[in-house]
Amino acid sequence: xxxxxxxxxxxxxxxxxxxxxxxxxxxxxxxxxxxxxxxxxxxxxxxxxxxxxxxxxxxxxxxxxxxxxxxxxxxxxxxxx
Amino acid sequence: xxxxxxxxxxxxxxxxxxxxxxxxxxxxxxxxxxxxxxxxxxxxxxxxxxxxxxxxxxxxxxxxxxxxxxxxxxxxxxxxxxxxxxxxxxxxxxxxxxxxxxxxxxxxxxxxxxxxxxxxxxxxxxxxxxxxxxxxxxxxxxxxxxxxxxxxxxxxxxxxxxxxxxxxxxxxxxxxxxxxxxxxxxxxxxxxxxxxxxxxxxxx
Numbered sequence: 001x002x003x004x005x006x007x008x009x010x011x012x013x014x015x016x017x018x019x020x021x022x023x024x025x026x027x028x029x030x031x032x033x034x035x036x037x038x039x040x041x042x043x044x045x046x047x048x049x050x051x052x053x054x055x056x057x058x059x060x061x062x063x064x065x066x067x068x069x070x071x072x073x074x075x076x077x078x079x080x081x
Numbered sequence: 082x083x084x085x086x087x088x089x090x091x092x093x094x095x096x097x098x099x100x101x102x103x104x105x106x107x108x109x110x111x112x113x114x115x116x117x118x119x120x121x122x123x124x125x126x127x128x129x130x131x132x133x134x135x136x137x138x139x140x141x142x143x144x145x146x147x148x149x150x151x152x153x154x155x156x157x158x159x160x161x162x163x164x165x166x167x168x169x170x171x172x173x174x175x176x177x178x179x180x181x182x183x184x185x186x187x188x189x190x191x192x193x194x195x196x197x198x199x200x201x202x203x204x205x206x207x208x209x210x211x212x213x214x215x216x217x218x219x220x221x222x223x224x225x226x227x228x229x230x231x232x233x234x235x236x237x238x239x240x241x242x243x244x245x246x247x248x249x250x251x252x253x254x255x256x257x258x259x260x261x262x263x264x265x266x267x268x269x270x271x272x273x274x275x276x277x278x279x280x281x282x283x284x285x
Binding site: 012015016017046048052054056057058060061073075076077078079080081 | 194206233253255265281
């Protein structure tokens with residue numbers, strides 16, 4: 001049996017109950033549209049978006065949704081304490 | 082004798098009071114009567130209606146508060162006491178179950194956040210985190226930070242020897258598990274160190 005490797009991106013949205021995952025296939029317009037809408041909604045609420053690799057390498061900040069991103073983490077807005 | 086010791090459901094307590102010149106005095110007298118006289122418990126609606134009837138015409142009136150009843154609770158039977166106890170125990174069980182469910186959800190969220198954090202740490206960071214619940218972030222500025230377990234006041238700027246030189250506090254505005262906060266701090270430090278420093282309060 002071979003390993004099934006899923007093609008597409010995954011977005012982890014941090015929240016009080018742990019993260020919620022949203023997945024999309026970059027070739028599926030509906031899934032991309034849905035993921036982009038979530039991304040934009042959260043950015044509007046002040047969430048910070050980071051594109052990261054599945055291997056845990058250093059991430060980069062995302063200002064706009066990238067459907068080709070491998071993995072996106074949406075982190076809540078920060079405040080000084 | 083206290084009206085509550087009678088054991089009856091209702092007790093008639095007539096009150097007669099002669100009010101003086103003004104509406105204010107009538108009302109005040111009625112209030113005082115209630116507060117000061119142990120037997121002066123009133124059927125409020127009847128007393129109120131009586132006051133309304135008299136206050137507009139009276140300069141000096143005699144107001145008789147009628148239909149004043151004292152309500153006393155019936156003595157609790159063994160059956161009623163048992164039912165009462167059962168209700169209390171059911172409420173306690175319900176509360177305990179809700180608390181257990183909340184604790185389960187909390188643990189589940191924490192495990193999920195820990196998994197997400199570990200997936201996004203380098204091999205070295207993951208190893209450090211598992212050993213001592215803290216890991217180091219190297220920024221392009223050359224500065225280094227230690228993120229320890231927690232979500233507020235858990236970030237330290239460290240020197241080359243790993244000694245803590247400043248304590249910083251910047252955390253997610255919403256409630257998230259510690260591990261999610263630590264990941265958010267790491268990602269911001271790696272990608273927007275200056276912004277993190279602008280947001281964070283420096284405690285020392």
